[in-house]
Amino acid sequence: MPRPVISATGLFTPAQTITNEELVESFNAYVARHNADNAEAIAAGEVAALEPSSVEFIEKASGIKARHVVDKANVLDPATMCPRIPERGNEELSIMAEIGVAAAREALERAGREAEDVDAVLCAASNMQRAYPAMAIEIQHALGVEGFGFDMNVACSSATFGIQTAADYIRAGNARSVLVVSPEITSGHLNWRDRDSHFIFGDVATAVLVEDAEIAPVDHWDILGTKLKTVFSNNIRNNFGFLNRTAPETRDGPDKLFVQEGRKVFKEVVPMVAAMICEEAERLGIEPASLRRLWLHQANAGMNRLIAQKVLGHEATADESPTVLDTYANTSSAGSIIAFHKHSADLAYGDIGLICSFGAGYSAGTVFVRKAT
Numbered sequence: 001m002p003r004p005v006i007s008a009t010g011l012f013t014p015a016q017t018i019t020n021e022e023l024v025e026s027f028n029a030y031v032a033r034h035n036a037d038n039a040e041a042i043a044a045g046e047v048a049a050l051e052p053s054s055v056e057f058i059e060k061a062s063g064i065k066a067r068h069v070v071d072k073a074n075v076l077d078p079a080t081m082c083p084r085i086p087e088r089g090n091e092e093l094s095i096m097a098e099i100g101v102a103a104a105r106e107a108l109e110r111a112g113r114e115a116e117d118v119d120a121v122l123c124a125a126s127n128m129q130r131a132y133p134a135m136a137i138e139i140q141h142a143l144g145v146e147g148f149g150f151d152m153n154v155a156c157s158s159a160t161f162g163i164q165t166a167a168d169y170i171r172a173g174n175a176r177s178v179l180v181v182s183p184e185i186t187s188g189h190l191n192w193r194d195r196d197s198h199f200i201f202g203d204v205a206t207a208v209l210v211e212d213a214e215i216a217p218v219d220h221w222d223i224l225g226t227k228l229k230t231v232f233s234n235n236i237r238n239n240f241g242f243l244n245r246t247a248p249e250t251r252d253g254p255d256k257l258f259v260q261e262g263r264k265v266f267k268e269v270v271p272m273v274a275a276m277i278c279e280e281a282e283r284l285g286i287e288p289a290s291l292r293r294l295w296l297h298q299a300n301a302g303m304n305r306l307i308a309q310k311v312l313g314h315e316a317t318a319d320e321s322p323t324v325l326d327t328y329a330n331t332s333s334a335g336s337i338i339a340f341h342k343h344s345a346d347l348a349y350g351d352i353g354l355i356c357s358f359g360a361g362y363s364a365g366t367v368f369v370r371k372a373t
């Protein structure tokens, strides 16, 4: 039976960044403006005054210091506070496809692969720019890949679900080379006016080339096993959709954006993911404490610290569980792939590590990998 491996990864990072200081300055300007505009109603108890945000809180609660975005000016403008991405004509490459193609090209180049060698493209991300044609088909076309492509959305777990899907195609003999592309323009679904979550997300795109070991480059990662899990929860939601773009009362209501019960997510997801990792490691005959490195989903530094501790049996060092949260923030499904992309080259042949995602759904995915000898 064909054996799936990770041949290479690619990363596209938007050039613009927003530091916590810049973000909080803009948020607090919005709060001051809102409170001044509503001073009478606030004094009469009819409207609640908004509270300012703080740099210290953000870093302490999340580990995030900055994030990359595709449109800094409009996100930071207190009058706009969302990206304004000019609509492009149907003949132009859409922005999601554009950043996905950039990440995919890097993965292909690192693998020494041409587009015509690829059999399928999966666009696995937490939001799609449109319903159809699929983003994956646009990316496939822009790259010059024959075969097929489709979109899949499992929120923050999209990339690991994509890797298992690609691995299954290879095992079944339906494809030999599959690109899993995760363009995440999370700035579009974040409510930049919400103090509880305005600091969480950043924009990025990643790509993972999953291939049959027989055709893979010498330097690759064996996929030892993958496991997926979903458990329904209302604690992270994005209700935007073609039937409910805005609040139902009025077409002019606020757009439906990301909402979460952060504390509940923290409490419920940490034990679920730690148990899942340990069970799957046992099934594969891997001692969890022997894992050389954990490339965890990048949502919150505290969550990662706890999960790593439960898995490894001790407080993980930055070498054992690297973070990219400080500069990228939460990039949804791309987070664990960025960590893997940036922090895997130094591992020795034979080292075993884990790529792990978790998030809305709830959803979680594990991909145990070994640096091929």
Ligand code: COA
Binding pocket: 052, 053, 054, 057, 058, 061, 062, 156, 195, 196, 197, 236, 260, 261, 262, 263, 265, 266, 299, 300, 303, 330, 332, 358, 359, 360
């Ligand atoms: N600036 C200053 N203070 C803030 C603030 C901000 N931007 N946002 C909230 N606070 C305050 C709250 O008002 C609250 O004050 P109170 O205790 O006086 O009521 C306090 O800080 C704690 O707020 P809370 O929301 O409970 O913070 P937290 O420590 O739980 O951290 C998260 C919030 C979201 C960072 C954290 O819960 C988390 O990361 N959860 C998991 C989220 C996640 O991974 N989601 C997945 C998305 S894919």
